[in-house]
Structures are given as C-alpha cells and as structure tokens.
Amino acid sequence: MKQNLLTTLGILALGASALAHGGVELGPHGGRILEFSKNESMHGEVIMKSKEFHIALLDKDMKAVVLTDQELTATSGDRAKPEKLAVEKKDGVFVVPVVKAGEWVIFQFRENAKAKPVTARLQYDLTVCGGCKEPEWLCKCAAEKGKGAK
Numbered sequence: 493m494k495q496n497l498l499t500t501l502g503i504l505a506l507g508a509s510a511l512a513h514g515g516v517e518l519g520p521h522g523g524r525i526l527e528f529s530k531n532e533s534m535h536g537e538v539i540m541k542s543k544e545f546h547i548a549l550l551d552k553d554m555k556a557v558v559l560t561d562q563e564l565t566a567t568s569g570d571r572a573k574p575e576k577l578a579v580e581k582k583d584g585v586f587v588v589p590v591v592k593a594g595e596w597v598i599f600q601f602r603e604n605a606k607a608k609p610v611t612a613r614l615q616y617d618l619t620v621c622g623g624c625k626e627p628e629w630l631c632k633c634a635a636e637k638g639k640g641a642k
C-alpha cells in the first residue's frame with residue numbers, strides 16, 4: 493500500500509514539474525493530448541478551430557475513436573466561481589467554446605452515461621514558449637527532448 497502511495501505521489505510530482513517547465517503531450521494532429529482513462533486506453537486530442545476547442549477521441553494507439561455514447565463536460569473559471577461550458581457533439585468531435593487566455597478547463601469524460609467520469613485538466617496558456625515558440629498549451633519541447641534522448 494505504502495509503495496503504491498509513494499509511486500502515485502511520484503507521478504503527481506512529475507506531472508506538476510512537467511507543467512511548470514512546459515512540455516506537454518501532443519497528438520497526431522498537433523493537438524494537446526488529454527488522458528480520458530485510467531489506463532491510457534482513451535485520450536482526447538484538443539485542437540483550436542475557429543475559436544473553439546475541438547476534442548477528438550483517440551484510442552491507446554492514438555487512432556480515432558468514433559464518437560457515440562461518450563459524454564464530456566467542461567468547467568472553467570476559478571475555484572470560487574466555476575463556470576460550466578456548453579459542450580456540443582459536432583462532426584465526430586466534442587466542441588467546447590474557447591476560454592480566456594491562462595484559464596484552466598476541467599474536463600470530465602465518460603465512456604457512456606453510466607460510466608465513472610475521468611477528470612482531465614488543461615490550462616489554455618498562450619504564453620509563447622522560449623524553446624519551441626509555440627504557445628505553452630501546445631509546447632513541443634518535451635517531444636523534441638524525447639527525440640534527442642533516444
């Protein structure tokens with residue numbers, strides 16, 4: 493038990509430092525990858541399209557998943573005053589209105605109406621990264637570092 497807890501804490505710490513230094517997971521279409529499962533079997537890829545977030549579902553191999561019964565909610569704003577965003581299903585993706593620069597969006601994904609929700613967070617950080625010149629929410633530095641190491 494203790495071991496598990498330590499591992500979990502280690503992963504959380506890693507996640508936090510990755511955020512602090514930029515460097516995020518990007519998908520096959522250059523979008524930001526969100527974890528929509530506890531076992532890497534479902535992901536969301538967030539891209540920006542005409543002032544909306546378009547979120548496509550991807551499986552464990554980053555292949556497209558057909559949007560059927562899956563559900564998504566999105567909340568933004570600060571803790572004191574959270575604001576629910578209108579999520580639509582359109583052309584096989586979830587469509588969510590864009591938030592203000594720097595704001596966090598909390599997503600809750602369900603495989604279907606009865607499934608347990610999985611929470612994923614995204615900070616819409618438009619600060620330009622000094623490393624890759626992309627906005628931080630789409631920072632490519634981690635991927636490039638990874639390539640260099642291999």
Ligand SMILES: [Zn+2]
Pocket residue numbers: 514515621622623624625626631632633634
């Ligand atoms: Zn970068």
